[in-house]
Amino acid sequence: MNENPLVTVLIPVYNRPSVINTINSILTQSYRNLEILVIDNASTDNTVEVIKSLRDERIRLIVNENNLGQTGSMNRGLQLAKGKYIARIDSDDIATPDRIELQVKFLESNEDYVLVGSWIQYISDDDVLGGVVKTCTTDEGLRFMQTFFCGIHHPTAMYRTDIIKDIGIEYDPNISMAEDYDMWRKLLKYGKGLNIGKVLVYYRRGCNNDSIKHLKEMIQETRLVRRKVCSDLVLSDNMKKRLEKALSIAEKDRQTLIEAISYFSFMLSFFKKSIKRESPDYPILHKYIYQMSYGTCIQNSNALWALPLQLLYNSLRKKMH
Numbered sequence: 021m022n023e024n025p026l027v028t029v030l031i032p033v034y035n036r037p038s039v040i041n042t043i044n045s046i047l048t049q050s051y052r053n054l055e056i057l058v059i060d061n062a063s064t065d066n067t068v069e070v071i072k073s074l075r076d077e078r079i080r081l082i083v084n085e086n087n088l089g090q091t092g093s094m095n096r097g098l099q100l101a102k103g104k105y106i107a108r109i110d111s112d113d114i115a116t117p118d119r120i121e122l123q124v125k126f127l128e129s130n131e132d133y134v135l136v137g138s139w140i141q142y143i144s145d146d147d148v149l150g151g152v153v154k155t156c157t158t159d160e161g162l163r164f165m166q167t168f169f170c171g172i173h174h175p176t177a178m179y180r181t182d183i184i185k186d187i188g189i190e191y192d193p194n195i196s197m198a199e200d201y202d203m204w205r206k207l208l209k210y211g212k213g214l215n216i217g218k219v220l221v222y223y224r225r226g227c228n229n230d231s232i233k234h235l236k237e238m239i240q241e242t243r244l245v246r247r248k249v250c251s252d253l254v255l256s257d258n259m260k261k262r263l264e265k266a267l268s269i270a271e272k273d274r275q276t277l278i279e280a281i282s283y284f285s286f287m288l289s290f291f292k293k294s295i296k297r298e299s300p301d302y303p304i305l306h307k308y309i310y311q312m313s314y315g316t317c318i319q320n321s322n323a324l325w326a327l328p329l330q331l332l333y334n335s336l337r338k339k340m341h
Contacts, residue, residue, distance in 0.1 A: 022078050027054040027120055028103035028181070032093035033111040034061040037070040045114045047076055051121035055080055055102055059093040062086055091191045091199050098184050098191075107178040108200075112224035114143065119220035123178040126216065133159075134211030135179045135204060137172030138220035145224070152219055154304050159212040161301025164294050166249055168312065169242065170201035172213065176221045183210050197234050198241035205249050217300075243271055262286055270316045277325050280317035287313055 029046050033039045039058070046056050056076075060068050060083045071081050082100065084093060098106065105127060109115055123136050142150030156162040156171055165171035177200065183189060189206050191199045204213065250263060269275055269283045287309050295302055318326045 022053070022055045023102070025053055025055040025078070025103045027051070027105045027107055027124060027178070028097075028101035029054055029056045029107045029109060029120070030059070030094065030097040030101065031056065031109055031111055032059045032061060032090055032097065033063065033067060033071075034087070034090075034093075035063045035065045035067055036111045037065065037067045039067065039111040040070050040074065042109060042111055042113055042115075043071070043074060043079065045116075046109070046120070047074075047078070048117060049115065049120045050118050051124055054078060054107075054120060057097050057101060058082065059097045060084065061088060061090070061093045089193075089196060091193050091196055094199070095190045095193065098181075101181055101184075104181055105178050106181050106184065108174055108176075109221065110175045110224070113175045114222040114224075116220050116222070119176075120178075122216055122218070122220065127178065127180070130212075132212050133214070134183050135172065135177065135207050135213035137176040137178075137213075137215040139215060139218060140173050140176060140221050140223040141219045142225045143222040149222070150225065153223075154217070155215040156301045156304060157215050157217040158299060158301050159214050161295060161299060161305060162213050162215065163208065164291070164301075164305060165308070166201075166204060166208065167253065168246060170198065170204065170245075172200070172204055172215060173221070173223060174200035175223060176215070177204075179207055180211075183207060195241050195245070197238040198245050201242060202245045202248070205245060205252070209252075259290075263290070266290075274322045275317050276323070280313075280321075280323075280326075283317055284313040 031039065031042060043056055043058070046054070056079045058071055058079065058081045060071070060081065062084045068083055071079070082096070084096070088096065105124065107120060107123065119138070126136050127133060137155065139152060139154050141152045144150065155173065156165050162171040187210065192202050195202050207213065246267065250267065255263065266283050266286045269279045275283065291305060291309050295305055318329050
């Protein structure tokens with residue numbers, strides 16, 4: 021067992037023997053001074069036996085006596101972590117060989133940063149690679165993204181352990197699907213964050229993905245955290261009122277056409293006031309504003325006026341592909 025690792029790679033797992041592939045992607049990292057802290061959440065299949073079959077002193081397996089839930093398992097891992105940094109990855113994702121090395125180099129060289137993530141590439145259950153998701157590569161861009169949605173994919177995150185333990189930060193036990201969004205909200209009060217502009221994790225997006233299976237819960241919790249993030253913003257009274265109106269519109273199941281136009285107009289205006297055109301995140305966030313507005317007011321809307329726009333959008337996408 022590695023007694024003095026610089027990095028603790030935290031992997032909670034429940035009934036997923038394929039976690040062996042995730043663990044192997046960490047064992048083969050170019051950076052070696054790490055421990056792999058696997059928290060098994062009282063699995064009822066052969067997951068524990070599969071993990072024990074791996075012979076490497078850097079693996080530390082903790083088996084919960086009772087199912088603590090994903091958030092409970094991660095909080096247990098935060099307390100047990102030995103590393104200066106905690107790197108997260110989920111039990112069905114795969115890290116690129118240089119993932120840990122690049123993130124360690126960044127945090128070692130930038131003490132004002134408490135959190136770093138990366139871009140992801142989707143991968144299916146049968147290991148077919150999909151699209152790349154580019155996220156903000158500046159602190160300014162990340163904070164704008166956090167205003168409306170989680171700015172760092174959880175399995176790509178690395179953050180400083182001393183912030184967690186000295187201040188007493190943990191994942192909110194009452195949030196099970198948007199716990200990462202809320203965690204970044206807390207950490208970003210104590211330093212900067214960004215994403216490295218490179219794919220460092222292959223993100224499993226198959227039928228067993230929890231975010232897909234629990235989509236309704238994810239939406240509800242995201243709205244809850246978003247309200248917390250926005251309440252922390254320092255804005256003029258007028259901008260606060262406009263933001264509150266936009267959030268209220270976004271939370272409705274059915275927007276009127278006027279509300280949809282109002283929402284999109286605010287989002288575009290708020291974005292252009294917040295992010296300079298020369299920022300490397302400008303094109304990423306510009307695309308995101310359009311996608312989020314479409315998803316909020318058209319794709320997920322029950323309004324009759326939205327249906328023909330959905331059909332038109334789907335038709336144009338087919339022609340483009």
